[in-house]
Amino acid sequence: MQHQDQAKENFHRLNRLYGRLFLLLIAALVLSSLLISNIGPLLTYNPGIYAAIKTASIAVGAILLVIAYITPQRQIRQIDPSASLAEKVELFRQAVILRLLLITGAGVFTCLFFILIADTDLILLLAIIIIFLVLARPTPFKTAGDLKLNDEEKNTLMQWTLSSKNKPTENDQH
DSSP states (O other): HHHHHHHHHHHHHHHHHHHHHHHHHHHHHHHHHHHHHHHSSSSSSOOHHHHHHHHHHHHHHHHHHHHHHHHHHHHHTTSSSSSHHHHHHHHHHHHHHHHHHHHHHHHHHHHHHHHHHHHHHHHHHHHHHHHHHHHTOOHHHHHHHTTOHHOOOOOOOOHHHHHHHHHHOHHHHO
């Protein structure tokens, strides 16, 4: 039972990390937009440099997004199906953390490049990165599918999600 509680806590921590990284990326977007609207790009206009930075931004974003999906998915496929649910969730958590950090890194780099040149095409790239981050959210359904869980393990995972949503809040206790 202790393994189940640890696995449940790992899954909840993974979701909290996702929320924090999502907010970090939105905050980076807002801050970079405010910086550009108030002081403009940090670099003076030079068509060659601007084109190189824009190309580098797109390349870095694309490379990080590809790595963010290939590497963790390979790690998830290597998880032993006969392992306990707690072990599967821990290995899954490690792989998904890598994925979330790479996607967030791509977004932060895009914001930095945007601050340098203020090219609005980079905001479009950032929107795509945010969509990838939303799609990477660790839900019980995706977790069950990725880990190829049996029915009992799926039910346990779904119960974790339901039990966390039905927890009484401080206001309910008073």
